[in-house]
């Protein structure tokens with residue numbers, strides 16, 4: 819087989835003899851999802867293909883087209899390679915997504931914290947409002963009870979007195 823990119827998995831070391839894929843260095847073990855964005859199609863050969871863990875049996879093939887994006891999970895379940903480019907130049911942008919917290923972007927963390935703060939403030943305001951209603955001189959016709967639902971969101975359950 820003449821290949822531009824040998825068969826591999828993106829986050830583990832593939833052993834085609836056993837079909838196992840070792841999630842250890844030198845593999846980029848923190849990769850969770852892979853994306854390939856193709857930037858041109860004026861070349862010959864260079865199709866992306868997926869195989870079974872034996873690295874031989876081709877299960878799917880994708881022709882790069884300008885603007886085509888291929889996405890797949892990065893593990894041993896997706897061994898893939900690239901056939902030889904026989905004419906022209908093939909341009910592609912490889913992208914990887916990780917859930918690993920140590921690779922989290924600082925801005926992402928900050929935005930998440932800001933949103934969390936805002937949510938907590940809103941909850942506090944709501945709580946104060948409910949308390950002040952309960953303390954009002956007129957006898958309340960309803961008692962508001964707060965219940966924490968599974969997703970952690972606050973639900974108000976009106977309980978008739």
Ligand SMILES: O=C(O)CCC(=O)C(=O)O
Pocket residue numbers: 823828854866898899900910912
């Ligand atoms: O260029 C492609 O189609 C595949 C590249 C790839 O598999 C990789 O960079 O890990």
Ligand SMILES: [Fe+2]
Pocket residue numbers: 826827828852898
């Ligand atoms: Fe890859």
